[in-house]
Amino acid sequence: MSALSNLLIPAVLFFALGFIARAIKSDLRVPPDLAKVLSIYLLMAIGLHGGYALGKAELSTAFNSVLWAIILGFTLPLIGYGLLLMTRKVDHMNSAAIAAHYGSVSAGTFLTAIAYLDNLNISYESYPVIMLAVMESPAIIVGLLLASWSRHRLAVTGNSGGTAVLQQGGMANGQLSGLLHEAFTNGSVVLLIGSMVIGAIAAPASMEKLSPFIDDIFMGVLCLFLFEMGMEAARRIREFRKVGAVLLVFGIVMPLIGGAIGLVVGGLVLEMGVGGTLLVGVLGASASYIAVPPAMRLAVPEANPSFYLTLSLGITFPFNVIIGIPLYHALAERLVG
C-alpha cells in the first residue's frame, strides 16, 4: 500500500492523466512543439542543478561515475542484443537497433525518479546526473557497431539480399565518423553537458538568482512534460500488437535486468546512498526515446522504427514510471539501506 501512496505525486498522476485522456479518445491536444520545448527546459535545469552540485563534489567519485556510466552504456546493449537474438524471433538489424535504446537512458524516467525521491524526502547524490549525460552516447556507438557487424555477417552467410546490403550498407559504413560525431554532438548531450559546465563554473551568487527558474517551477514543468509523455505512451501502446509477445516481454524483462545491474553499480561499486543507488538503477533500466531513435533511424534503416519506439515509449517507459521506480527503490533499500 505504501508503494502505491508513494506514487501519488503530481508528476506520476499527470502521466496517468495523459495516458487516460488518450485511452478514452479525449479531444485534448497539446501544441506539437510543447514536448520539445519542455524537454529542453528540463535538460537545462537538471544540468545546471547537477553541475552546481558537482562543482562542490569529489572529483575522484565523479570520475568513477563517468567510467561506470560508459561501462554500463557499452554493456547493456550487448546483453539486450544477445537476449533478442536468443528468442530467434527478432532479426539481427532490429535487435541491434532495439538494444541500443536500452543502453541509453530516458531523462523523463530519471526526472520522475527525482520527483519520487523528493516526495519521500530522500536525498540523492549529484553523480547520477553526470552519468545521465554520459550514457547517451556509448549505446549509440554500440548499436552502430552491432548493426554493421550484423550486416557483414548477413552478407557472408549469403542471406537474402545480403550482398546488396553489404555493398550499400546503411550510412554507418561510409559515414561512421559522421555518425560518431552525431552520437557525441547530439542536441540533448550538448545541452546537458553544457548546462552542467555552466552550473559548475558560474558564480554561486548568480546561480541563486536562477533558483526560481531551475528549482521553483521545475516540478510543475515536469508535470506538463509527463502529461504529454503519458499521451504519447498511450498512443504507442496501441501498436503493441504489432511488436508481438516476444518484444512485449523484452520491454519488461530488459529494464529489470538493466535496473538490477544499475542498482549493483550504484550501491555496491560507487557506494552511493539509497537515493543515488535508485537513480543509477533507473539509468540502467530506462530506454532512450530522445537521442537514440533518430540515430538508429539514420544509421540502421533496415530496422523498423515502430518496433523500437513502441518498446521504449509505449512499454518500458510506463513500466518504469509506474512499477519500476518503487520496485528499484525497495531493492535499493535492501542493498544499501
Added chain:
Amino acid sequence: MHRLFPEKLVTVITSDVLEDHLVARIRNRGASGYTIVRARGAGSSGEQSGMLDIDTNIKLHVIMPPERLTGLLDDLELLIKKGYHLTVYVSDVSVLSPEKYSESME
C-alpha cells in the same frame, strides 16, 4: 493567358532525420532550390505524430528541369534500397519563369 513552361516537381515524404542528407543530394544534383514543410501521417514506419523529435516527418518539394531529374531519382532510389522509408513521386508542373529553375544553388 500567361505563357507557361513545363518542369518536373519531385516530392519526397520521409523522416526529418534525413533532411540534411536529402538537401545535400539536391544541392549536388544542381537544383535551384527546395521547400520543406513539416508533415505528419502514418505508413510503413508506424504513426508519425510530429509531437516528438523522433517521429516528425518532412515533405520536401523540388522543381527541376526534366533533364536533371535522373540523377536525383538515382540518389533517392539508392536510399530506398538501403532500407530508408521514402515516399517519392514526380509530377508535371507548369511554371511562369523557367530561368529560375535552371540555375543551381551553388
